[in-house]
Each structure stands twice: as structure tokens, then as C-alpha cells.
């Protein structure tokens with residue numbers, strides 16, 4: 371078995387990569403739609419502005435049997451952790467291939483001056499014992515939730531919007547945040563303190579724009595609704611509609627800053643988002659989201675809106691020094 375770095379993947383290499391993802395998905399669909407070739411292509415070719423990613427394939431008898439991605443957001447050596455994803459064809463597992471790819475990715479991580487790495491995996495999958503056997507610890511448990519848009523008819527969102535507090539204006543934008551709200555949005559993103567902790571980097575206007583540009587570069591569309599009072603963003607919610615499978619949109623961040631909590635602002639911005647998507651993107655049928663297992667308020671908001679629990683996922687983190695060499 372050979373491990374090869376892909377610096378500039380060709381069409382054929384992207385197809386081989388995609389075939390591995392398809393085989394892994396077929397063995398454990400986890401209720402998720404099968405990956406589309408266009409999505410794989412966009413992920414392999416589209417890199418976060420200001421960041422990089424490294425790709426490796428494991429090849430045996432001329433066939434790609436496993437793939438690994440190491441995303442390196444921001445500048446080299448930055449405090450931000452790298453993000454790793456390894457996928458091994460089901461029939462080639464438990465032969466040390468995952469470990470070999472992790473070792474190669476760990477070298478890439480150290481070469482970039484990173485001190486840690488994170489991985490997001492589903493509970494009950496082999497990824498859990500695999501990561502735990504290699505120095506990773508679980509830093510966050512996330513509950514996957516899915517909303518069927520048909521369960522939230524316009525009368526319901528109208529009632530939710532009417533029940534919200536007065537004194538806040540709603541603003542919305544597609545793509546990168548308008549300049550006038552950039553600092554305020556970065557400030558509101560700090561409200562997601564539990565996430566900021568393991569992401570290790572503060573939100574500023576630059577990073578907020580960078581995130582939106584990354585989504586656009588993939589060809590996906592980012593929608594944001596915010597509740598504003600005196601120029602301050604008191605709460606906001608973000609949804610991304612993927613270009614290739616707009617049927618299932620993805621909830622990104624939602625936060626209400628501490629001084630404005632307890633006033634149903636979270637549910638209000640989310641209800642406004644549903645109204646907007648219904649009018650603007652009628653092809654969106656479902657929205658998926660992840661909530662930290664201990665984030666009782668956000669779970670309550672989402673359950674009230676009609677989100678139903680799916681599988682749990684976990685964020686794992688390891689120090690670069692604990693990874694195999």
C-alpha cells in the first residue's frame with residue numbers, strides 16, 4: 371500500500387476519491403444523503419481563503435482504498451487547530467491503513483506548526499475507538515437535529531415572529547456580511563463561547579468575512595438573519611444552502627449575546643429565516659443542525675421549532691505531540 375499526496379487533484383483522482391466516500395457512506399448511511407460528485411469536487415478544489423488543505427490517498431493494487439484530508443485554516447502556525455478526516459473502504463479496515471494516514475497527516479500538521487487537531491465523527495462508528503486509540507479526547511458532544519420545512523407552515527412562523535420582543539429590528543443578508551454589521555457580527559459570534567473555546571481563535575470582522583467567502587467559493591449560499599438594536603447585533607442565525615443538494619440546507623451558527631438572552635430572540639431570528647428560505651429557496655425541504663449536548667436552550671428552541679433528534683456526533687481533539695509518529 372502506497373500513500374500519495376495529492377497537490378492538485380485531477381478529474382480521475384477526484385472520481386477515485388469520491389468512490390471511496392460513496393463506499394463508506396453505503397456501509398453506514400446514518401440517514402444522510404449520499405455524497406454527490408460535485409460536492410466532492412468542490413471540497414477537494416475549494417480551499418478556505420487564507421487557509422490550505424492537504425490531501426492523501428492510500429493506493430493498493432492500483433485502487434484507492436482510503437483517503438485523508440487535513441484542513442489548515444488561517445495562517446501556518448496559528449493557534450487554530452487543523453481538521454482531519456480519514457475514510458477507509460469498509461473491506462480494508464483494521465489493517466492499519468487509518469493509522470498510517472493519521473501518521474502522515476500528523477507530520478503535515480507539525481510541519482505547519484499547529485499544536486492540535488480536531489475531528490468530527492458520528493457516535494457508534496469505528497471512528498470513535500480509532501480516535502480514542504490515537505490520543506484524541508472528546509471535547510464536545512453534538513446532537514444532530516433535522517427540521518422538515520413542511521412541519522413549520524407560514525401561520526406558525528408568523529405566530530412565532532409576533533410573539534417575539536419589541537425594540538429589535540430584523541436585518542438579513544446573503545453571502546458576506548455588509549460592512550456596517552461586520553464588527554457587530556464578530557462580537558455576537560463571541561457569544562458562542564463554548565465553541566470559541568475549542569476553536570481557539572477569536573472572531574473578528576476579517577474571520578467573519580473569510581468564513582462567508584469560503585462558503586461562496588464552494589458555490590454554496592449563506593443566508594444570515596440578525597436582530598439588531600442600537601447598531602448592536604443581539605442575536606443572529608445562519609443557514610447554508612448547498613449548491614448541489616439544496617433540498618437539505620445546513621444550519622450554521624446561531625447565537626444570542628448574553629445581555630439579550632431569555633427574550634425569545636433565538637426563536638425569532640430562526641422563524642424569520644424559515645420565512646425567508648420558504649420565499650427565496652422553495653427547493654429547501656429540510657434543515658439539519660448540530661447542537662452541543664449541554665446547550666439546553668438551543669435544543670429547546672430547535673425542538674419548539676420542530677427539529678427532530680437524529681444521531682449524535684462528537685468533536686475530538688488531540689495535541690500534535692500525542693499523535694503517532
Ligand SMILES: CC(C)(COP(=O)(O)OP(=O)(O)OC[C@H]1O[C@@H](n2cnc3c(N)ncnc32)[C@H](O)[C@@H]1OP(=O)(O)O)[C@@H](O)C(=O)NCCC(=O)NCCS
Pocket residue numbers: 394454455456457458459462463464465466467468469470489490491492495496497498499500501503
Ligand atoms: C475510523 C477509520 C478511519 C479507521 O480506519 P482503519 O484503517 O480501520 O483503522 P486502523 O486499522 O488503522 O486501526 C488502528 C487502531 O484503531 C482502533 N480501531 C479502529 N477501528 C476500530 C474498531 N472498529 N473497533 C475498535 N477499535 C478500532 C484499534 O485500536 C486499531 O488497532 P488494532 O486493529 O490493532 O486493534 C475507518 O473505520 C473509517 O473509515 N470509518 C468511516 C469514516 C470515519 O468515520 N472517519 C473518521 C473521521 S477521522
